[in-house]
Amino acid sequence: MTKSLRARLFVGLTAVILLAGCIGGAFTYLWAFDEAIEMQDSTLIQIGSLLQNGSVKSDQSLGGVDADAEVDVTELGMAPHGSAEERLLWSHQDGLHVVSRIGQSVRVLLRTRPDGSRFAVTQLTDVRDDIASSMAIRTLLPIAALIPCLLLVAALVVAGSLRPMVRLAGDLDLRHAVDMTPLPLADTPSELHPFIASINGLLERMKLMMDQQRRFVADAAHELRTPITALSLQAENLDPADLPEQARERLGALKQGIRRTKHLLEQLLALARHEAGPNGEATVVPLDRTVKDLVADLVPEAARKGIDLGFQLIEPIAIKGEPMMVATMVRNLLDNAVRFTPQGGRVDIGVYREGKEAVVQIEDTGPGIPSGDIDRIFEPFFRGSRPAEDGIGLGLSIVNRIVDRLEGIIVLENISDRRPKGLRATVRLPAMYRSDPREESPLSISQLSRST
Structure with missing residues (x-):
């Protein structure tokens, strides 16, 4: 049995609509069938009245009355004569009867004229039933067309009724993990x-x-x-x-x-501070200068390990945020790259604009991250299946939370299209324009020496 509330409501309403449609259609068919039979009896009575009053002669064609009705007139004379079936008809009283004639069931109307002569207006029962069935089926067509419309309306009503719940679930999915603000009661069903x-x-x-x-x-x-x-x-x-x-x-x-x-x-x-929220007011942070200063701080450590630390590309670009928060984010990424890069390795840094985003990209020649650890690498205290150095598993968790607060995204991916392999960390943040975009010009690796 399905556990979907929407499916259960739709199936329930569909069953009710189909059941009501079938029951209503059956009663409508029977009612329309009976009405069509009565209408054909009325036709026989009208023809009999015309013949009895002499308005129509019995030898005139009755095809104009209803060509599909197959109505016949039989003159029975003043006294019983002719075939056994005609003598049997004479034995019946005036009115409507159902008799057998030529091996078929026939609806017959008997009438007597003022001069004593009698006649019979006949119609095959099978023909009458076919005409009545055709009329009854045509009566059912609106109901048959209405049922799909009702099913569509039921589906729309169910979807519309559950839309506030779906919207509420979507709002919860889009929230940050630390957002504990109450859900609004406005515009929601009671x-x-x-x-x-x-x-x-x-x-x-x-x-x-x-x-x-x-x-x-x-x-x-x-x-x-x-x-x-x-x-x-x-x-x-x-x-x-x-x-x-x-x-x-x-x-x-x-x-x-x-x-x-x-x-x-x-x-x-740092983790407790950033979980509690920003300590300072968000300002315009020159991202390129911040990264330069942090790289300069790490140059001595990189030099001790013989690591080639420097920029591939750096452009003047700014973002909005708390300076200490931005510095912590970049520092942790750089610290991880230098710590996990082996002796004589290389760490390349890029700071540039891509559309409306400010991008910080750090590539190293370290061991990378095992594929099984990628999904959990941002969890607090998760050091992976091959921890090294003195990492404690909090740096990337802090970086991820800061990036969320800055409304950006971070992607870690192993570099497999070059030798030596390594890890690429890419942070994308909403970019801002400097007050003077000509303040600095882009620098490339050819303009900025390595390890500075």
């Missing part, structure tokens, strides 16, 4: 109000739970920053000390763990 009220209550509870979770994460990360910073300083103070080789190796591992924990706390704070 039958849906309890359902919408229940959803709004659920959204309110989810919002409260998410706020509590964000506050807990932010408070915990903030409280842990102080002891982690103290541990980091204490570890740095041990560098000048004369330590055995084994102790210095353990000190290096301790420093790496502290750096990893510190990075985790910073990412947790």
Whole structure:
């Protein structure tokens, strides 16, 4: 049995319409059939009246009355004579009768003239039934044409009645994951109000739970920053000390763990901050300058790994957003590219306009993302099936949430059409024009040195 409410309503209405149409059609057919039989009896009576009054002679053609009716007139005379069937007709009283004649059923009207002579007006029953059936079927044609129209109207009514529910589902599908605003009750059927009220209550509870979770994460990360910073300083103070080789190796591992924990706390704070919403007012952000500054910050780290970091193309372009939010988004993408690119690899950056969109594209020569991890790569704390370095699985989740807030899209795809292979991250955001578009001219890789 189908679980679709629309299908169930349509099937139910279709069954009711067809049942009502069949029952109504049967009664209409019987009524029209009976009326047609009575009309033919009236025709026989009218012909009999004309013959009885002498207005029409029995030897005149009756084809003009109704050629398809096949009405015949038989003179029976003053007394019974002729064939046995004519003598049998004479034995009946005046009026309408059904008799057998020449092996066929016949409807007959007997009349007696004032002079005592009698006559019979006859019509085959089969002919009468054919005429009545034809008239009754023609009566059913409007009903037969009405049923498809009623089915179409029923489908439109069902679709229109369920349209508010479909629109409500569409609005929910288009919402961001963090949008917990209540659903509106306006312009919705009253039958849906309890359902919408229940959803709004659920959204309110989810919002409260998410706020509590964000506050807990932010408070915990903030409280842990102080002891982690103290541990980091204490570890740095041990560098000048004369330590055995084994102790210095353990000190290096301790420093790496502290750096990893510190990075985790910073990412947790960033995640909590961006889930709570923008901290500053949206302004015009020069995207090209922001990316340049962030690339310059990462040049020393890239140089230590022997990574060729630079621009393929950079154009002056601006977007609207919170500067810190935009910087965090680009920084995380660049940091991932540099971290996962092997020694001696390459990271190419492009910042350019494409139609009404500002595009930031970062390509690296790292291992890429396994095909089975692509769908989950933006989930918090998901590090994939082959994690490397000291990633914690929050960077791309933060990037994805920032891109959503900026009303853009981000696409990660493995590069397989070149050697070496790698990963391409493409962010598309609504672009704005600078106040002075001639402020800077586009720079290509030939105009901007690598690793700067």
